[in-house]
Amino acid sequence: MKRIGHGWQVAVYEYGTHYVYKKPHTSYFFVCMTILKDFPPLILQPLKLHRWRRIVQQRQLASLRVIANYIHLSKYLAHPVIESSGAYYQSRAIPVYRYVENLSKEKFEELVDDYARLTYYLYEQGFIDKSFNFLKNFGILDGEVVLTDLGELFFGEQEIREQLEKRPWAHIKFILALSKEQRRYLVKVMDETFLSEKNNT
Ligand SMILES: Nc1ncnc2c1ncn2[C@@H]1O[C@H](COP(=O)(O)OP(=O)(O)O)[C@@H](O)[C@H]1O
Ligand SMILES: [Mg+2]
16 A cells, blocks of 8 residues: 555555555654654653653544544544554545645635634534644545544543643644745634634633
């Protein structure tokens, strides 16, 4: 199978034309190198690196175990079929970072509006993507934005509240590839979506 992507948790393989197979990493070394690529200073903190590696892998299994009960939301999650090992099949989507290349201002803003609606709907259903990593953890499937990374979900009420207070969607490391104007629009819409709700309760 041809590998078409990877993150900290899984390697993503082509599975026919329309599906992907996502397999948790088994190589300790590979995961450490992947984390180090994003956070080079961790090379000086091997114990912390080791801890991070363990936490992200455990979170993958825990997230998938819970999300397996959300079959009714399948179309928003690219139709996952989950194995007990923590590997899963999914419909193949166009990653957002690729989709946004050369998108007009109007189309980009429509996409962000859809993304805000999707993430808020999933929040109402009881979970969030921990990092709100719009570019890498979401994709476009049949013209709709969907959540493709099911390995870093938060389900606990307090955990979610604390995470929303941090406004992860505004963290520069997740949106660096966007233009200043695009970043400004994304952050404005997400703040309005998630923070005004919080102020009203
Ligand atoms: N369903 C999918 N279709 C197409 N590409 C995908 C799909 N899921 C993930 N990818 C690609 O693989 C990368 C890593 O997948 P992701 O689920 O975010 O893994 P991790 O949990 O390791 O971060 C994504 O950034 C994306 O480029
Ligand atoms: Mg990811």
